[in-house]
Amino acid sequence: MITLETIRTAHDRIRAHIHRTPILTNQTINELSGVHIFFKPENFQKIGAFKARGGLNAILQLSEQERYHGRTMGPVTTHSSGNHAQAVAFAARQVGIKAYIVMPRTAPQVKKDAVKGYGAEIIECEPTLEAREAGVREVIERTGAVLVHPFDDDRVIAGQATAAKELIEDADYDSFFDAILAPVGGGGLLSGTALSTHYLSPRTKVFAGEPEGAADAVLSFKSGKVEKAPYINSLADGLLTSLSERTLGYIREHVTDILTVSDAEISAAMRLVWERMKIVIEPSSAVPLAALFKNKAQFTGQKVGIILTGGNTDLGKLPF
Amino acid sequence: MITLETIRTAHDRIRAHIHRTPILTNQTINELSGVHIFFKPENFQKIGAFKARGGLNAILQLSEQERYHGRTMGPVTTHSSGNHAQAVAFAARQVGIKAYIVMPRTAPQVKKDAVKGYGAEIIECEPTLEAREAGVREVIERTGAVLVHPFDDDRVIAGQATAAKELIEDADYDSFFDAILAPVGGGGLLSGTALSTHYLSPRTKVFAGEPEGAADAVLSFKSGKVEKAPYINSLADGLLTSLSERTLGYIREHVTDILTVSDAEISAAMRLVWERMKIVIEPSSAVPLAALFKNKAQFTGQKVGIILTGGNTDLGKLPF
Structure with a gap:
């Protein structure tokens, strides 16, 4: 059971070892999407990722x-x-x-x-x-x-929860965000994001972005059982794993919806971030932004937080 | 004649229209170079460059x-x-x-x-x-x-001078930096950097990085006359122009040295910044860092400011 106190203690425990990454905004991406987007760039985190x-x-x-x-x-x-x-x-x-x-x-x-x-x-x-x-x-x-399991572990999930905790704390006021978006692979980050948001900004909805080529979470979310993806083939190499019972439980309880996107949509969103924000993100990081663009109408005029998960990608093998 | 007051007035004039870019540091690059480097990332500036x-x-x-x-x-x-x-x-x-x-x-x-x-x-x-x-x-x-000339204009130079002014102001104390490095093309940024440093941090030396494939400034700096480059062929497409009488004058008065680097050195420094700092910089931006690595011994243990000039580069044509 991960309480608000668990997440606060986790944050106090790791604080001296991590960067408090900033919030970034970009006028062009806001204009293109019609959404006020607040990025949490965990590509600037130690090791280059929220992990x-x-x-x-x-x-x-x-x-x-x-x-x-x-x-x-x-x-x-x-x-x-x-x-x-x-x-x-x-x-x-x-x-x-x-x-x-x-x-x-x-x-x-x-x-x-x-x-x-x-x-x-x-x-x-x-x-x-x-x-x-x-x-x-x-x-x-x-x-x-x-x-140390990558996601099926409450200590790991409580650690990942600190990214959304910082994002919410660094916004102007409580329940500033209409929505927060994170990608989903094994579900550790998404579980932590949903828990922090539930405790600290309860009126904010949490959505996940998932690659079509690893679409297990969207199936599990609907059926309530841990499902396998119909096929595994995506650019977003950090998101190819399936959920566990534990992460599915947190996600079913606290996540509003899971939105899937194609590799072409991921690649386009990734390129937009590189070109306009001048930051290096890995394909998995671009999945929530791709999901937002694909579902623009749903978020129009809203304030949306997006966790950019990391920036570890092979510069010799860009998808664009 | 550009005085400290000219630069202050320029800064007050443009402040509401620009970003005050942060100072970035990177542990790995410090360890690799043996230098404490403080980057001024103008790739995050409006239009993606200090210009x-x-x-x-x-x-x-x-x-x-x-x-x-x-x-x-x-x-x-x-x-x-x-x-x-x-x-x-x-x-x-x-x-x-x-x-x-x-x-x-x-x-x-x-x-x-x-x-x-x-x-x-x-x-x-x-x-x-x-x-x-x-x-x-x-x-x-x-x-x-x-x-509006790109560099042969005191109003333009005074504007470019505000990047180094911010860098110096945002450091911990006066004369914090042992050296500040900027690239040189037409010399607008370098002139402004040298003038701001002269007025605001007089014990700090200013160095320029120049591509070997557009090495006019280093010749002009030595001869005292505006020289042409022996040949023009460099990755650093923002630095292919020659100095003017005006910029050569400022540079001869306030710059300590001009250090040249090859395209291979520029490409390696650029890749290092992308991989380790997770930011997108254009080849011209990497020239001072390449010059620092090539002349490591000269800067060992020092505190060095580097202006990263911009991030507008064709992602489809990376040099690495």
């Missing part, structure tokens, strides 16, 4: 508990080819413990280098979910490492 | 004089394929007057669209300096428009 928040909250909380029990903290582990790998490696370094990151051998070298740069040990595996999970099990058996 | 400052100061000052004399202000004109075209079009719109922009027919459509978007009229010409100057003469004869 630093969740990784830190989980690992700092583990560290507090170990200290409370008078124990020295052991290693942590996770499997990820993306931002969560860097988040766990970074957070472990902040605490001074070892991290074992299971990564598919096909992960881009630049991501492997970033993880190594934080002092973590990489265990390579085949690029399948089975191999990744087996890799983590092997690490846990061998080293006693604690798993 | 908005100079264009506004010139056109607002013209407008004040016309009003003082009880006249209605006539149109303005310039020739440019780049940021100055947008700056003049934007500033003219702010004042509510007509702008005629002479642009080579080969200029990218996106730049023509931006100029049209500010309500200016484009006159296309052949892509030669002669044709551009002839185009402007024709406009002046036909419409009585006033020329």
